[in-house]
Amino acid sequence: MRLGTVLTPISDENLQLAAQCGVTDVVHRYPGPDAAVLKKAQERIASFGLQLSVVEGYLPIENIKLGVDDGTEVAAMKTLIRQMADLDIRLLCYNFMAGTDWCRTRLDAPERGGAKVTAFHLADVEQAVLLGYKAPNSHFDELAKRLTPEKLWEQLERLLNELLPVAEKCGVTLAMHPDDPPLPQLLGKPRIMHNVAGFERLMQLAPSPSNAICFCQGSFATMNVDVPNTIRHLGKHIRYVHFRDVVGSPESFAETFHDNGPTDMAAAMRAYREIGFRGPMRPDHVPQMVGEDDGEPGYTMLGRLFAYGYMRGLMHASGC
Numbered sequence: 001m002r003l004g005t006v007l008t009p010i011s012d013e014n015l016q017l018a019a020q021c022g023v024t025d026v027v028h029r030y031p032g033p034d035a036a037v038l039k040k041a042q043e044r045i046a047s048f049g050l051q052l053s054v055v056e057g058y059l060p061i062e063n064i065k066l067g068v069d070d071g072t073e074v075a076a077m078k079t080l081i082r083q084m085a086d087l088d089i090r091l092l093c094y095n096f097m098a099g100t101d102w103c104r105t106r107l108d109a110p111e112r113g114g115a116k117v118t119a120f121h122l123a124d125v126e127q128a129v130l131l132g133y134k135a136p137n138s139h140f141d142e143l144a145k146r147l148t149p150e151k152l153w154e155q156l157e158r159l160l161n162e163l164l165p166v167a168e169k170c171g172v173t174l175a176m177h178p179d180d181p182p183l184p185q186l187l188g189k190p191r192i193m194h195n196v197a198g199f200e201r202l203m204q205l206a207p208s209p210s211n212a213i214c215f216c217q218g219s220f221a222t223m224n225v226d227v228p229n230t231i232r233h234l235g236k237h238i239r240y241v242h243f244r245d246v247v248g249s250p251e252s253f254a255e256t257f258h259d260n261g262p263t264d265m266a267a268a269m270r271a272y273r274e275i276g277f278r279g280p281m282r283p284d285h286v287p288q289m290v291g292e293d294d295g296e297p298g299y300t301m302l303g304r305l306f307a308y309g310y311m312r313g314l315m316h317a318s319g320c
Helices: 012-020 035-046 062-066 072-086 122-127 138-145 149-170 196-205 217-222 227-237 265-274 301-317
Strands: 002-006 025-028 051-056 091-094 106-110 116-121 173-176 211-216 238-243 246-249 252-255 280-283
Touching (some): 002 301, 025 035, 025 280, 035 051, 035 072, 062 138, 062 149, 072 091, 072 149, 091 238, 106 252, 116 122, 149 173, 149 196, 173 238, 196 211, 211 217, 211 227, 217 227, 217 238, 238 265, 265 301, 280 301
Parallel strands (some): 002 025, 002 280, 051 091, 091 173, 173 211, 211 238
Antiparallel strands (some): 116 252, 246 252
């Protein structure tokens, strides 16, 4: 497996720090339709001895989820897949949370030594901060609330029928991220990727080598499943990993340091080795440490540095 990362910002300093810590793979947000932007980012990342291997986040698929795409977003996604293949970027991570993205209700929950983490409490969700996502306009919000789970499945199947033939031809893998928090509905909007059964259905819906899972370990831990056993169960379908941990339930949880949560992280790493996972694995939603108050909660650098070392230690100890 390969140690990957998101960098916010993708500055020269952060790229150098990542390289110094043994990171090999960098994740990039969707840069828009101009292939030159992605190519330029790839060249800059490569200048630090790293490879751009994943595109994740801010994808043009919101109208597709809502069932109101006129073909523009499907065309944009096909173009992106072809551009990625041209640049030898082989992994595209997406989610199917309609009308929201990952959601937290607190950005400064206390962790070890006064570090701050993001947290979610369903009782406070009406005042939630939707992180990493621009809230839709009221019209789109109403469309999302009219959705049903089966309608979402229909739209997901339609999307996969359009994209998977292109992805297979291009050698690009589409990896589905779980709902976060993993609840059957949030803010009046249904969700379908909130349990293991949803991922089993996804794999049966489109049995393709390009149809895969982003195993966001924190989201699966929030489902209160046995994480190592779930890794073994989903097995070869896992092609990308977000390595993190949480404490709590789907209705009320908080992020933790990688070594300070309830999951046996060493057992999880051994499970990835057992299933033959060889893809990129990145830390996610790290604690905000001293001196980082001006940073983006969950995405500051000092917590990532701690995570890199912890993850590399587990990889080496597990023979990965």
